[in-house]
Amino acid sequence: xxxxxxxxxxxxxxxxxxxxxxxxxxxxxxxxxxxxxxxxxxxxxxxxxxxxxxxxxxxxxxxxxxxxxxxxxxxxxxxxxxxxxxxxxxxxxxxxxxxxxxxxxxxxxxxxxxxxxxxxxxxxxxxxxxxxxxxxxxxxxxxxxxxxxxxxxxxxxxxxxxxxxxxxxxxxxxxxxxxxxxxxxxxxxxxxxxxxxxxxxxxxxxxxxxxxxxxxxxxxxxxxxxxxxxxxxxxxxxxxxxxxxxxxxxxxxxxxxxxxxxxxxxxxxxxxxxxxxxxxxxxxxxxxxxxxxxxxxxxxxxxxxxxxxxxxxxxxxxxxxxxxxxxxxxxxxxxxxxxxxxxxxxxxxxxx
Amino acid sequence: xxxxxxxxxxxxxxxxxxxxxxxxxxxxxxxxxxxxxxxxxxxxxxxxxxxxxxxxxxxxxxxxxxxxxxxxxxxxxxxxxxxxxxxxxxxxxxxxxxxxxxxxxxxxxxxxxxxxxxxxxxxxx
Numbered sequence: 137x138x139x140x141x142x143x144x145x146x147x148x149x150x151x152x153x154x155x156x157x158x159x160x161x162x163x164x165x166x167x168x169x170x171x172x173x174x175x176x177x178x179x180x181x182x183x184x185x186x187x188x189x190x191x192x193x194x195x196x197x198x199x200x201x202x203x204x205x206x207x208x209x210x211x212x213x214x215x216x217x218x219x220x221x222x223x224x225x226x227x228x229x230x231x232x233x234x235x236x237x238x239x240x241x242x243x244x245x246x247x248x249x250x251x252x253x254x255x256x257x258x259x260x261x262x263x264x265x266x267x268x269x270x271x272x273x274x275x276x277x278x279x280x281x282x283x284x285x286x287x288x289x290x291x292x293x294x295x296x297x298x299x300x301x302x303x304x305x306x307x308x309x310x311x312x313x314x315x316x317x318x319x320x321x322x323x324x325x326x327x328x329x330x331x332x333x334x335x336x337x338x339x340x341x342x343x344x345x346x347x348x349x350x351x352x353x354x355x356x357x358x359x360x361x362x363x364x365x366x367x368x369x370x371x372x373x374x375x376x377x378x379x380x381x382x383x384x385x386x387x388x389x390x391x392x393x394x395x396x397x398x399x400x401x402x403x404x405x406x407x408x409x410x411x412x413x414x415x416x417x418x419x420x421x422x423x424x425x426x427x428x429x430x431x432x433x434x435x436x437x438x439x440x441x442x443x444x445x446x447x448x449x450x451x452x453x454x455x456x457x458x459x460x461x462x463x464x465x466x467x468x469x470x471x472x473x474x475x476x477x478x479x480x481x482x483x484x485x486x487x488x
Numbered sequence: 489x490x491x492x493x494x495x496x497x498x499x500x501x502x503x504x505x506x507x508x509x510x511x512x513x514x515x516x517x518x519x520x521x522x523x524x525x526x527x528x529x530x531x532x533x534x535x536x537x538x539x540x541x542x543x544x545x546x547x548x549x550x551x552x553x554x555x556x557x558x559x560x561x562x563x564x565x566x567x568x569x570x571x572x573x574x575x576x577x578x579x580x581x582x583x584x585x586x587x588x589x590x591x592x593x594x595x596x597x598x599x600x601x602x603x604x605x606x607x608x609x610x611x612x613x
Binding site: 339437 | 521522524525527543545547548550569
């Protein structure tokens with residue numbers, strides 16, 4: 137167990153990180169992600185107001201739809217990344233544990249009359265991820281398997297009312313289940329009895345998201361990186377970009393929209409070390425002639441690839457896949473190759 | 489009781505003649521989790537007690553292994569390059585790291601015997 141954002145969290149269960157990781161890729165894994173912040177926002181003007189803080193199409197967000205988004209800073213950095221979904225006329229933001237208090241404070245500072253913001257501390261969150269997640273969940277939550285990727289619904293799971301979204305942080309098909317905290321322990325125990333489902337700790341959560349090329353706020357993204365540097369422009373729809381119906385109007389829009397048009401000067405890339413030694417966060421990256429050009433932001437071992445993998449920021453001119461750089465690890469330089477992301481293809485359940 | 493001696497950094501040492509075999513303990517491998525990379529020194533290298541001679545990386549973290557003795561490395565367990573998991577599976581057997589011809593077997597006198605080491609790790613839990 138380790139302390140994490142004020143919670144005691146398991147790094148791994150007895151089978152170890154590699155076995156847990158592979159079980160999510162081949163069967164299903166259960167994650168207790170109750171440390172994440174669930175922020176409920178209500179009030180008639182919520183969609184218009186949220187668009188003043190998020191570069192997302194919230195006005196057009198249909199009931200039961202979910203989007204990936206981020207709170208941005210005045211300089212175009214990422215204050216936090218989050219999921220937002222709509223159920224009836226309530227909007228729920230799922231934010232990083234370490235940022236939930238500052239996120240709520242930021243939302244409240246920027247609130248307008250009629251908007252109500254609640255950090256929903258009476259709700260817990262479980263993630264069920266992997267190719268067998270849908271079959272497992274459907275067996276105790278009829279209707280869950282009908283959801284498409286990035287859809288949300290109020291569904292009874294083992295007869296308890298839950299908010300279920302088809303999303304996650306592993307690159308696999310799967311669900312996140314928001315349930316009242318009194319019932320969560322019983323539900324977790326029940327989910328673990330389902331075929332193929334095993335418990336997963338923080339260690340495999342990190343290796344899974346790294347292989348899927350997903351950012352960890354505080355490592356790969358933060359107030360000093362823009363969404364465009366991070367390669368997250370796909371999360372900013374046409375209606376919020378230059379020339380769109382509701383272009384800009386969120387903090388840092390000027391820089392972010394200009395980077396969409398002109399490109400960022402540095403970008404997030406995948407890194408494959410040529411040898412077997414892992415290259416971890418903060419390792420400097422150099423050109424073969426020794427010029428410092430960037431830094432690794434996350435790195436370790438990818439169990440599905442049985443190889444070390446990493447993510448880093450490099451100048452756009454060096455971001456092409458196949459380029460060779462050197463990583464400084466301890467007192468050695470290790471040859472690494474720039475590559476695209478993700479390392480392991482996503483297998484989300486997209487409806488035809 | 490085993491014939492192993494132990495350091496407070498969770499290494500074991502086995503003396504045979506003037507050659508010492510070095511590895512990490514079961515407690516250490518369990519704390520580190522699954523090893524994915526082991527960087528060994530070169531045979532023939534002269535090493536001093538306290539010098540970092542092995543780097544190990546688990547899925548979770550990287551760690552350095554310091555030599556408990558002075559001497560000359562005569563052999564390394566090169567099988568660990570392809571199968572670092574041997575350290576987890578058999579830390580005091582097939583998971584050994586290297587063998588040193590020691591300058592003085594007296595280097596081992598300050599190490600713990602198994603009883604003292606078991607007392608140490610039970611005080612850590």
